[in-house]
Amino acid sequence: MTTLTAPKAAERVRSAALRGPVLGVVGVVGFLVLWELASRIGLIDPRFFPPASEVLIRLGEYLLDRAFWRDVAATMWAWFLGLAIAIVAGAVLGFLIGASRFLERFTQSTIEFLRPIPSVALVPLAVLLFGTKVQSELLLIVYASIWQVLLQVVYGTKDVDPVADATAKSYGLNLWQRIRYVVWPTTLPYLMTGIRLAASVALILAITAEMIIQTPGLGKQIILTREGGAATSMYALILATGLIGVLINLVMRFIERRVLAWHQSVRMEVAG
Amino acid sequence: MPEPTTPVLVVEGLRKVYPAPTAGGQSVEAIRDLTFTVPQGQLVCIVGPSGAGKTTLLKCIAGLLPPTAGKLELQGKPISGPPRTMAVVFQEYGRSLFPWMTVQANVELPLKSAGVGKAERHQRSHEALVAVNLADAGEKYPWQLSGGMQQRVAIARAVAYRPEILIMDEPFAAVDAQTRAELEDLVRKLWKELGVTVLFVTHDIDESVYLGERVIVLSNRPTVVQDDVVIDLPAERDQLTTRSDPRFAELRLKIYGEIQRAKDTTGDTMTVRTIPAA
Amino acid sequence: MKIMKSALFLVALPAILIAIWWIATLNNTSYLVPTPGGLITAFFDTWFGDRFWDDMVPSIARLFGGIAGAIIVGVGLGLLIGSFRTLRQLLEPLLEFFRAIPPPVLVPLLGLILGISDQMKITVIIFGSVWPILLNTIEGVRATDEVQRDTARSYRLTRPHRLRYLILPAAAPQIMAGIRQSLSIALILMVISEMTYSSSGLGFAIIQFQRNFAIPQMWSGILVLGLIGLALSLVFQLVERRVLAWYNGLREVQRA
Numbered sequence: 001m002t003t004l005t006a007p008k009a010a011e012r013v014r015s016a017a018l019r020g021p022v023l024g025v026v027g028v029v030g031f032l033v034l035w036e037l038a039s040r041i042g043l044i045d046p047r048f049f050p051p052a053s054e055v056l057i058r059l060g061e062y063l064l065d066r067a068f069w070r071d072v073a074a075t076m077w078a079w080f081l082g083l084a085i086a087i088v089a090g091a092v093l094g095f096l097i098g099a100s101r102f103l104e105r106f107t108q109s110t111i112e113f114l115r116p117i118p119s120v121a122l123v124p125l126a127v128l129l130f131g132t133k134v135q136s137e138l139l140l141i142v143y144a145s146i147w148q149v150l151l152q153v154v155y156g157t158k159d160v161d162p163v164a165d166a167t168a169k170s171y172g173l174n175l176w177q178r179i180r181y182v183v184w185p186t187t188l189p190y191l192m193t194g195i196r197l198a199a200s201v202a203l204i205l206a207i208t209a210e211m212i213i214q215t216p217g218l219g220k221q222i223i224l225t226r227e228g229g230a231a232t233s234m235y236a237l238i239l240a241t242g243l244i245g246v247l248i249n250l251v252m253r254f255i256e257r258r259v260l261a262w263h264q265s266v267r268m269e270v271a272g
Numbered sequence: 273m274p275e276p277t278t279p280v281l282v283v284e285g286l287r288k289v290y291p292a293p294t295a296g297g298q299s300v301e302a303i304r305d306l307t308f309t310v311p312q313g314q315l316v317c318i319v320g321p322s323g324a325g326k327t328t329l330l331k332c333i334a335g336l337l338p339p340t341a342g343k344l345e346l347q348g349k350p351i352s353g354p355p356r357t358m359a360v361v362f363q364e365y366g367r368s369l370f371p372w373m374t375v376q377a378n379v380e381l382p383l384k385s386a387g388v389g390k391a392e393r394h395q396r397s398h399e400a401l402v403a404v405n406l407a408d409a410g411e412k413y414p415w416q417l418s419g420g421m422q423q424r425v426a427i428a429r430a431v432a433y434r435p436e437i438l439i440m441d442e443p444f445a446a447v448d449a450q451t452r453a454e455l456e457d458l459v460r461k462l463w464k465e466l467g468v469t470v471l472f473v474t475h476d477i478d479e480s481v482y483l484g485e486r487v488i489v490l491s492n493r494p495t496v497v498q499d500d501v502v503i504d505l506p507a508e509r510d511q512l513t514t515r516s517d518p519r520f521a522e523l524r525l526k527i528y529g530e531i532q533r534a535k536d537t538t539g540d541t542m543t544v545r546t547i548p549a550a
Numbered sequence: 551m552k553i554m555k556s557a558l559f560l561v562a563l564p565a566i567l568i569a570i571w572w573i574a575t576l577n578n579t580s581y582l583v584p585t586p587g588g589l590i591t592a593f594f595d596t597w598f599g600d601r602f603w604d605d606m607v608p609s610i611a612r613l614f615g616g617i618a619g620a621i622i623v624g625v626g627l628g629l630l631i632g633s634f635r636t637l638r639q640l641l642e643p644l645l646e647f648f649r650a651i652p653p654p655v656l657v658p659l660l661g662l663i664l665g666i667s668d669q670m671k672i673t674v675i676i677f678g679s680v681w682p683i684l685l686n687t688i689e690g691v692r693a694t695d696e697v698q699r700d701t702a703r704s705y706r707l708t709r710p711h712r713l714r715y716l717i718l719p720a721a722a723p724q725i726m727a728g729i730r731q732s733l734s735i736a737l738i739l740m741v742i743s744e745m746t747y748s749s750s751g752l753g754f755a756i757i758q759f760q761r762n763f764a765i766p767q768m769w770s771g772i773l774v775l776g777l778i779g780l781a782l783s784l785v786f787q788l789v790e791r792r793v794l795a796w797y798n799g800l801r802e803v804q805r806a
Contacts, residue, residue, distance in 0.1 A: 028644050122772065223746070
């Protein structure tokens with residue numbers, strides 16, 4: 001049995017803490033390298049799997065192209081608008097339903113039936129109503145995202161401690177004050193979760209609508225590259241959508257953390 | 273006293289250092305030097321102040337944690353992984369039993385892995401459950417039982433395994449006092465019936481004196497053996513008479529004093545003593 | 551009495567909505583909205599004739615094939631990757647990126663590579679919906695309780711036994727959560743692949759109806775998709791209740 005001296009042990013651990021992220025980077029880089037090699041030596045058909053370097057270069061070209069950014073803006077605008085509508089409508093409805101036992105039971109079967117309907121099924125309806133205008137995209141986005149927010153807000157509203165609410169009532173707090181000091185703190189984390197989930201669903205439906213209905217945006221561009229057989233461009237655009245997806249995730253988590261941190265401090269203030 | 277044969281467990285110069293958890297932090301020397309032996313069939317209790325590395329010691333003996341230095345031998349062979357003839361009862365019974373399996377399935381699982389046939393498995397698990405007074409609980413799920421009953425299932429699982437040495441890591445710490453008394457008697461009963469060697473770690477001094485034939489007191493971190501006390505109470509013990517025996521109070525006081533000392537002493541302030549085999 | 555009350559709540563709002571719908575379409579004014587009767591007739595006429603075999607069955611078969619594939623690949627790979635820390639750390643960021651790619655973009659991609667075929671549609675479903683299962687399985691395996699792991703090691707459980715009796719059941723709640731997310735993605739992908747690159751299937755049929763202004767039929771198609779979504783959801787809930795019976799029982803006890 002060997003004995004470890006203290007400095008050596010410390011060294012090993014310093015590297016252990018960095019190990020995770022480093023390996024992660026190695027994984028990504030390794031994947032790109034493998035892809036590049038496999039494509040160049042013909043292990044995978046370069047017509048369908050262009051080398052990673054070419055895809056990255058094409059992505060770079062896109063980033064300098066104003067038309068690309070117009071498409072990104074179109075997609076993001078529809079995403080944002082649809083998400084905002086879904087959040088407001090979902091939160092209001094969710095609060096009403098969660099607050100009333102009667103409403104909850106009354107609407108449960110309808111919600112359970114409507115929720116699993118895939119938003120894409122509404123594509124033909126959207127086309128009939130709005131053609132290729134952005135409203136058809138919004139219809140799809142809102143229909144899909146609203147459930148995420150609504151359900152979370154219902155859970156949150158139901159989670160409000162009835163004892164705390166009764167106590168507040170007995171202290172003479174009116175409805176608005178009770179909402180502010182009792183309901184809101186409890187429901188907020190749920191709402192944030194709902195927003196985070198809705199954000200990624202909204203992106204999926206935005207791209208979907210653009211692909212099928214051909215409303216302007218990245219989805220439409222992706223379909224066009226396929227028609228032109230431009231595999232490199234398609235990969236580059238797909239990469240771009242992935243990056244947008246990651247960005248949205250990160251921003252949402254950041255917002256969630258900040259809001260909940262503020263929320264925690266507010267809760268402590270209120271309790272104190 | 274019978275002629276001492278080769279001790280079943282030999283711990284010599286055991287040392288365990290935990291590397292620093294974060295870069296730039298301090299490494300922790302949990303155990304500096306532990307040396308003791310355990311003869312076959314003994315019920316030895318291990319006590320010490322909080323943080324004294326009791327669990328670390330058990331994990332090393334159980335082959336779950338590699339020591340930094342020192343010699344660990346079970347029945348003459350070095351311990352390099354969980355030994356076949358050893359069974360462990362953990363403190364957190366709620367997390368040690370598998371909640372997706374019934375009580376009986378839990379008790380039988382180690383046997384299944386050891387290649388024991390179905391009929392024999394059923395028989396051994398039934399016997400074990402009877403021995404811990406849970407004959408009817410076979411089809412229940414662990415989370416349907418109370419804390420004390422769950423720990424009895426864990427004990428039954430160990431018993432059915434037919435180990436030669438049984439390790440128990442503060443098994444009754446999370447259980448109420450009344451249940452604890454019952455479980456202590458259960459351990460002594462099983463120990464006598466099965467003739468196993470038992471290593472029982474506890475922070476409860478009374479429990480260690482009531483149960484053990486011998487109590488090893490550990491010092492504070494970095495841990496060394498502080499004291500090794502023979503419990504010369506009669507072999508037949510029960511909760512009422514034994515605990516009111518004046519000798520019980522004396523031993524209790526002695527060990528309590530050692531623990532108080534142990535809180536202040538560490539491996540740095542003590543000279544290492546070699547303890548003769550009991 | 552209680553059962554009657556529950557049943558009443560179940561049908562109250564739907565009945566009201568249908569009644570409003572019926573009244574609003576009494577004069578057959580809008581071409582966009584069929585009458586309730588018209589929809590029901592269209593539903594049965596359309597989907598229980600030839601289309602049943604030409605469109606509905608192939609669609610559902612592709613859907614189930616894709617879901618089964620996603621579960622097998624996701625759980626299998628997830629168990630493997632989750633069991634080896636180095637492998638997991640190597641692959642996790644990469645896999646999280648793949649998960650962030652909106653699944654619909656895989657349709658044109660695989661359409662380019664594999665052409666238009668049943669295999670392509672099933673592959674799309676697998677590739678698009680595997681990620682929640684895969685990543686949840688990895689997480690579930692990683693988070694196996696320390697004490698349970700020590701117990702398994704101390705009793706020298708064999709590797710296959712550890713997988714079957716410890717790791718897989720312990721990760722089951724996470725895995726089921728992943729599968730639930732995958733189901734909705736799978737359905738979307740099935741519809742999209744049929745709407746864009748297909749000459750058969752539910753998605754294709756609905757688009758055809760819309761292009762030919764066969765409105766009641768179009769709505770009936772939407773209804774069918776809704777029913778399939780509902781059926782998937784119900785079946786999943788039934789399976790989940792059985793598989794996680796122990797988990798639900800445990801949580802109930804913990805909450806008390």
